[in-house]
Amino acid sequence: MELVDSLLKGDRRALARLITIVENGDAAVPSILTAIYPKLGRAYVVGVTGPPGAGKSTLADNVIEIWRGRKYAVGAVLIDPSSPFSGGAILGDRIRMQRHSLDEGVYIRSLGSRGSHGGLSRYTRQVVQLLDAFGMDRILIETVGVGQTELDVMEVADTTVVIMGPESGDTIQTMKAGLMEIADIFVVNKADREGASRMAAEISAMIEIREYGDEWRPPVLLCQANKAIGVEELDNAISQHRGYLEEHDLRESHRRALRRNELIELIARYFRGKVLNSADAGALEPYFKRVENLEISPYEAAELILQSDILEIVLNSR
Amino acid sequence: MELVDSLLKGDRRALARLITIVENGDAAVPSILTAIYPKLGRAYVVGVTGPPGAGKSTLADNVIEIWRGRKYAVGAVLIDPSSPFSGGAILGDRIRMQRHSLDEGVYIRSLGSRGSHGGLSRYTRQVVQLLDAFGMDRILIETVGVGQTELDVMEVADTTVVIMGPESGDTIQTMKAGLMEIADIFVVNKADREGASRMAAEISAMIEIREYGDEWRPPVLLCQANKAIGVEELDNAISQHRGYLEEHDLRESHRRALRRNELIELIARYFRGKVLNSADAGALEPYFKRVENLEISPYEAAELILQSDILEIVLNSR
Numbered sequence: 001m002e003l004v005d006s007l008l009k010g011d012r013r014a015l016a017r018l019i020t021i022v023e024n025g026d027a028a029v030p031s032i033l034t035a036i037y038p039k040l041g042r043a044y045v046v047g048v049t050g051p052p053g054a055g056k057s058t059l060a061d062n063v064i065e066i067w068r069g070r071k072y073a074v075g076a077v078l079i080d081p082s083s084p085f086s087g088g089a090i091l092g093d094r095i096r097m098q099r100h101s102l103d104e105g106v107y108i109r110s111l112g113s114r115g116s117h118g119g120l121s122r123y124t125r126q127v128v129q130l131l132d133a134f135g136m137d138r139i140l141i142e143t144v145g146v147g148q149t150e151l152d153v154m155e156v157a158d159t160t161v162v163i164m165g166p167e168s169g170d171t172i173q174t175m176k177a178g179l180m181e182i183a184d185i186f187v188v189n190k191a192d193r194e195g196a197s198r199m200a201a202e203i204s205a206m207i208e209i210r211e212y213g214d215e216w217r218p219p220v221l222l223c224q225a226n227k228a229i230g231v232e233e234l235d236n237a238i239s240q241h242r243g244y245l246e247e248h249d250l251r252e253s254h255r256r257a258l259r260r261n262e263l264i265e266l267i268a269r270y271f272r273g274k275v276l277n278s279a280d281a282g283a284l285e286p287y288f289k290r291v292e293n294l295e296i297s298p299y300e301a302a303e304l305i306l307q308s309d310i311l312e313i314v315l316n317s318r
Numbered sequence: 319m320e321l322v323d324s325l326l327k328g329d330r331r332a333l334a335r336l337i338t339i340v341e342n343g344d345a346a347v348p349s350i351l352t353a354i355y356p357k358l359g360r361a362y363v364v365g366v367t368g369p370p371g372a373g374k375s376t377l378a379d380n381v382i383e384i385w386r387g388r389k390y391a392v393g394a395v396l397i398d399p400s401s402p403f404s405g406g407a408i409l410g411d412r413i414r415m416q417r418h419s420l421d422e423g424v425y426i427r428s429l430g431s432r433g434s435h436g437g438l439s440r441y442t443r444q445v446v447q448l449l450d451a452f453g454m455d456r457i458l459i460e461t462v463g464v465g466q467t468e469l470d471v472m473e474v475a476d477t478t479v480v481i482m483g484p485e486s487g488d489t490i491q492t493m494k495a496g497l498m499e500i501a502d503i504f505v506v507n508k509a510d511r512e513g514a515s516r517m518a519a520e521i522s523a524m525i526e527i528r529e530y531g532d533e534w535r536p537p538v539l540l541c542q543a544n545k546a547i548g549v550e551e552l553d554n555a556i557s558q559h560r561g562y563l564e565e566h567d568l569r570e571s572h573r574r575a576l577r578r579n580e581l582i583e584l585i586a587r588y589f590r591g592k593v594l595n596s597a598d599a600g601a602l603e604p605y606f607k608r609v610e611n612l613e614i615s616p617y618e619a620a621e622l623i624l625q626s627d628i629l630e631i632v633l634n635s636r
Binding site for chain 1: 358
C-alpha cells in the first residue's frame with residue numbers, strides 16, 4: 001500500500017491522510033493497521049488529563065518543548081471533549097500550541113469525539129499506532145478528564161499525568177471522577193495561586209491512605225505551566241515512571257494486554273453483527289419478538305438461546 | 319420471590335432494597351427483572367438533561383410538583399455525574415428536591431455513576447423497570463448532559479427535555495454535545511436573565527435548519543424554574559409529545575427496540591465472556607499470543623479465526 005510505504009518513510013502528508021482515513025472509519029483501516037503492525041511499540045505515550053481550566057494544553061505545550069529540546073520526534077493527539085461545557089479557553093490554548101506545528105519535528109492532530117459513540121478510544125489507539133509507525137519518539141495525548149469515555153482514552157498511555165488547578169474544586173470530589181485510579185503522576189498547576197499547596201497536600205494525603213505496596217506511588221508535583229515552572233520536574237517524573245514500568249516489565253505487559261483487547265473487541269463486534277442480522281431475520285428472530293411482546297424477559301430468552309444451538313447457527317449464517 | 323411480591327404490592331422498602339440489589343449488580347438481578355418483566359410498560363418516562371448550572375434539578379422539582387398535583391405516583395432517578403467538575407450546586411439542589419421525599423407518592427433515588435464503566439445506562443434502565451413495576455405513573459430521570467455515557471442514559475426516556483441557561487455558553491457549541499439529536503423539548507431557563515431570548519432564538523434557528531419533515535419538531539420554551547414560571551407550558555409540551563408518539567405508534571416501537579437491545583447486550587456479554595476464557599486458556603489462545611508478539615495484526619488474527627470453526631468450539635466450551 002503506497003500510502004503506508006510513504007508513512008513508514010516519514011512522509012507527513014501520508015500521515016495526515018492516513019489519520020483522516022482512520023477517523024472516517026474507512027474500509028481500508030484493517031489493511032492499513034495490519035501493514036504497520038510489525039512496526040509498533042517504539043514510541044513512548046504520555047497522557048495528560050484533568051478538569052477543564054486546569055491548564056492541560058499549556059502543560060502539554062511545555063512538555064513538547066522539553067522533548068523538542070532533546071530532538072525527539074513528537075506526535076500530539078488532542079481530544080476535543082464530547083462536552084463543550086468546559087469553557088471557551090480550549091480553542092485559544094490549542095491555537096497557542098500550534099506554534100509547534102511550524103516545527104517539522106512535531107505533528108499535532110485534534111480528534112473530534114462527536115458521534116464517536118464510545119469509539120473514541122478505538123480511534124485514538126489507531127491514530128497513536130499511525131504516529132508510532134511514522135517514527136515518533138514521544139506521543140502526547142491530551143483529553144479533558146470528564147466522563148468514562150475520556151478516561152478510557154487514557155488506557156493507551158504508558159504514563160498518565162493528571163493535572164488539576166486550585167480552582168478545580170473539591171479534591172475528594174475530583175478524585176471520584178476516577179482520576180485517582182488512572183494517575184501515574186499528579187500535577188497541581190497554578191502553584192502561585194491560593195489553595196494550590198493545600199490541594200497538593202490533600203492529594204498526597206489521599207495517596208497515603210491507599211496501600212500501594214510495591215506498586216508505583218504517584219508523585220504530586222507543583223507547577224506553573226504558564227511560566228514553564230516545574231516542567232523539568234514533571235519530565236523527570238515521567239522518566240522515573242518509565243524506568244519503573246520497564247524494570248518491572250509492566251510496559252510490555254500493558255501493551256500486550258492492549259493488543260489482546262483489540263482482538264477481543266474485533267471478534268465481539270463481528271459476533272454482534274451476526275446477532276443483529278439474525279435478530280432481524282434469522283434464527284434468533286422468534287426470541288426477540290417474544291421479548292418485545294413482554295412474553296419472556298431478555299434473561300429467559302438468553303437462557304433459552306444459550307441452551308440451544310442457535311448461536312452456532314447464527315455464527316454460520318451468511 | 320418475596321421482595322418482588324412486596325414490590326408489586328407497593329411496598330416502598332422492597333423498592334429501595336431491590337434498587338440497591340440492582341446497583342450492586344447482584345446475582346439475583348436476572349431473576350428479579352424476569353419476575354417483574356410482564357408488568358412493564360405502564361409508566362411514562364421523562365428525561366431532563368443539560369449542562370451544569372442550567373437548572374435541571376429545580377425544573378425537575380417543579381415538574382414533579384405538577385405531577386403530584388394530579389395525584390400521579392412519581393419516581394425520580396437522579397444520576398450523579400461521573401465528573402464532579404459541574405459545580406458545587408448539585409448537592410444543594412438535590413437536598414432541596416428532597417422535600418418531595420416526605421411525600422409518600424414520590425420516590426427519589428440517586429444513582430452514582432462511579433465505577434460503572436459504561437454500565438450506567440444499564441443500571442438506569444433496570445431501576446426504571448423497578449419503578450415501573452412498582453406502579454409509578456411518571457418517572458423522571460435527571461442527568462448532566464456531558465459525555466456519551468450520560469447521553470446514553472437518556473435512551474430510556476419517552477420524552478427528553480434539554481434545558482439550558484443563558485450562562486450555558488455558545489449555543490452552537492452546546493449543540494455539538496449531541497443534545498440537538500436527543501431533545502424532544504428545549505427549555506431555556508432563567509428567562510429573566512440577559513441572553514435568554516437570544517439563546518431561544520438561536521436554538522429555534524437551528525431547528526429551522528434541520529429538516530424534520532413529518533417528524534416531531536422540538537418546541538423551544540422559555541422558563542424561570544426558580545419561580546415555577548413556564549412549567550405548566552413544559553408539562554403541556556410533554557403531553558403533546560406523548561400524544562405525537564402514541565399517535566404514530568412510536569412509543570411502543572421505541573420500547574420494543576429497547577427490549578431488543580437488552581437481549582442483544584445479554585447475548586453479546588455472554589459471548590464476550592466465552593472469548594475471554596478461551597483467550598486465556600482455550601482454542602483462541604495461540605492467536606492472542608501471536609497478536610501480542612506483533613507477529614500478526616488483530617485484523618489478520620480475526621480473519622483467521624472467522625475462517626476456522628474456532629468460535630463454535632469457544633461457544634461449546636465450559
